[in-house]
Amino acid sequence: MKARHPSFLVVEDNEDDQYFILHALQKSWPHPIHSVSSGEEAILYLNGKGKYADRKEFPYPTTIMTDASMDDSLKLLENLKKNELWQVIPTIVLSGSHDPVDIKKVYALGASCYLLKPCDNDKLTALMGKLVDFWNECEVPEIDLSGKQLDTAGEGNSGAGAKRQ
Amino acid sequence: MKAQHPCFLVVDDSEDDRFLIVHALREHWKDTLHCVNSGNEAIRYLNGDAEFADRRKFPYPTIVMTDLKMPDGDGFHLLQNLKKNPAWAVIPTIVLSASRNLDDVKHAYALGASCYLHKPGKHADLNTLMGELIHFWDKCEVPEIDTEGKMLETHSTGKMGEHLPKFADKETRD
Numbered sequence: 001m002k003a004r005h006p007s008f009l010v011v012e013d014n015e016d017d018q019y020f021i022l023h024a025l026q027k028s029w030p031h032p033i034h035s036v037s038s039g040e041e042a043i044l045y046l047n048g049k050g051k052y053a054d055r056k057e058f059p060y061p062t063t064i065m066t067d068a069s070m071d072d073s074l075k076l077l078e079n080l081k082k083n084e085l086w087q088v089i090p091t092i093v094l095s096g097s098h099d100p101v102d103i104k105k106v107y108a109l110g111a112s113c114y115l116l117k118p119c120d121n122d123k124l125t126a127l128m129g130k131l132v133d134f135w136n137e138c139e140v141p142e143i144d145l146s147g148k149q150l151d152t153a154g155e156g157n158s159g160a161g162a163k164r165q
Numbered sequence: 166m167k168a169q170h171p172c173f174l175v176v177d178d179s180e181d182d183r184f185l186i187v188h189a190l191r192e193h194w195k196d197t198l199h200c201v202n203s204g205n206e207a208i209r210y211l212n213g214d215a216e217f218a219d220r221r222k223f224p225y226p227t228i229v230m231t232d233l234k235m236p237d238g239d240g241f242h243l244l245q246n247l248k249k250n251p252a253w254a255v256i257p258t259i260v261l262s263a264s265r266n267l268d269d270v271k272h273a274y275a276l277g278a279s280c281y282l283h284k285p286g287k288h289a290d291l292n293t294l295m296g297e298l299i300h301f302w303d304k305c306e307v308p309e310i311d312t313e314g315k316m317l318e319t320h321s322t323g324k325m326g327e328h329l330p331k332f333a334d335k336e337t338r339d
Binding site: 089095098115127139140142 | 267282283297300301302307308
C-alpha cells in the first residue's frame with residue numbers, strides 16, 4: 001500500500017481464525033496490523049474511543065479486513081459506508097459463504113472485494129500473500145499520525161476536479 | 166475471478182494504453198476482455214444500448230477497470246453512475262489512473278471504487294501490476310450474471326447467519 005502510514009485492521013470474532021489470519025498476514029505485511037473481535041469494537045477503534053484513544057499504539061487503519069459471518073458484520077459495512085471519513089477506507093471481506101446473495105449484498109454495501117476464507121492454513125497464507133502483493137500496489141487515502149485523513153488542497157490532476165466543483 | 170461467465174471491461178480513452186492493458190491481461194482473460202474508450206461508452210455498454218445490444222458479443226461485465234481522465238464521461242462520472250444503479254453498484258470497479266493526487270484517490274473511493282492503481286509509465290511495470298491484479302482478483306468472488314447479462318437473482322436468504330437463529334450459526338461454524 002502506498003500510504004505513508006499504512007495500517008491494517010482485522011475484524012474477526014473467532015479467536016482461532018483471528019490468530020491464523022494475523023499470522024498469515026504478518027508473513028508478508030511489514031506494517032502495523034491490529035485486530036478487533038466485533039463490528040462494534042471496530043467502530044470504537046475507528047473513533048479512537050476508550051482503549052483505542054492512543055493513535056500511536058492504535059493507528060487509524062488504511063485498510064480493513066472483516067469477517068462476514070460475524071453477527072454485526074453487515075452493520076459494520078453499513079456504518080463504514082454511511083460515514084464520510086470511513087467510506088473511503090478499502091474494506092476487504094473474508095467470508096465462509098459462497099452464496100450469491102451474500103456476495104451481492106456485501107458488494108452492494110460497498111466492500112472492495114470478497115474472498116472465501118480457505119479452511120486450510122497453507123491456503124490462507126497463500127491468499128494473504130496475494131492480497132498483500134496486490135494491495136501494496138494500491139493507492140489509498142492518506143492519513144496523518146493523529147489518525148485523521150489528510151485533507152489536500154489540490155484540485156486533482158486527473159482533470160475531473162474542475163468539473164466536480 | 167470466480168464467475169461462471171467472467172467479463173472484464175476496460176475503460177480507457179488512450180489507444181496505446183488500451184493496447185498495453187489488453188496485452189498484459191490477454192493471456193489470462195483471453196476473449197472475456199472488452200474495451201470501451203470513455204465513461205459514457207461504458208454506460209452504453211452496461212445498458213446494452215445500440216452497438217452493444219448483442220450480449221453474446223458484448224457480455225455484461227463482472228469487473229470493470231477504468232481510467233479517470235477521459236473526454237466524454239470521465240472515470241468519476243462512470244463511478245457515480247455505477248453507484249447510482251443498484252444492479253451496477255455491485256460490480257467491482259478498479260481505477261487505473263496516471264494521477265496520484267490524494268483528492269482523486271479519496272474521491273474515487275468515496276464514489277465506490279474497489280481499489281485505485283497508479284498507472285505506471287513503463288510498459289514492464291504495467292505488466293507486473295496487471296500480473297498482481299490477476300493473481301488477486303482471480304481469488305475474489307464476484308456477483309454472478311447469467312448469459313443474458315442480468316445479475317442472477319436467487320431465492321436463497323444467504324448463509325451468513327443473519328436470518329438464522331444464533332445457535333444454528335454457531336453450529337455451522339464449529
